[in-house]
Amino acid sequence: MPEITTSLEMEAPAEVIWSxxxxxxxxxxxxxxxxxxxxxxxxxxxxxxxxxxxxxxxxVDRVVSERLDFLDPETMTxxxxxxxxxxxxxxxxxxxxxxxxxxxxxxxxDYRCYLTTDSGLEARIEKVLRRTWAEMxxxxxxxxxxGATLGSAQGPAASP
Numbered sequence: 001m002p003e004i005t006t007s008l009e010m011e012a013p014a015e016v017i018w019s020x021x022x023x024x025x026x027x028x029x030x031x032x033x034x035x036x037x038x039x040x041x042x043x044x045x046x047x048x049x050x051x052x053x054x055x056x057x058x059x060v061d062r063v064v065s066e067r068l069d070f071l072d073p074e075t076m077t078x079x080x081x082x083x084x085x086x087x088x089x090x091x092x093x094x095x096x097x098x099x100x101x102x103x104x105x106x107x108x109x110d111y112r113c114y115l116t117t118d119s120g121l122e123a124r125i126e127k128v129l130r131r132t133w134a135e136m137x138x139x140x141x142x143x144x145x146x147g148a149t150l151g152s153a154q155g156p157a158a159s160p
Contacts (some may be wrong), residue, residue: 004126008137012144014099014107017078020140024068025053030143034133052083062087089121109137125145
């Protein structure tokens, strides 16, 4: 399974969603607090392209480390990779996202990942990723609709 894609329309301006995504280390500010996945803390290493956010989720022993590989405000495109000790079954993961404005108050997120998994786990990992992405987009839309923008909402975070 080399590629998984999804698209989701959100009732929020693309610029507001972009400001939340572009603040790469501040994922806990917009991630849903009552979802299936709850962020316990985020440790940010570096800044700009190459920044790594180490995400510790409640009830999970492993930290998920995501590296920002590309960020283009003109096309509202970002690329990230899971690096280091990856979640069980995932050998390699690169995701590409792009926001498309749909007027002044709506946008669409096109998101895809390229991944390599352990043999036989493809369908299970795809299901988990799709649920995770749905939660991610729900958090972004909810935060944007509350009027939170870059720097206005702080979640649990820590420094290295």
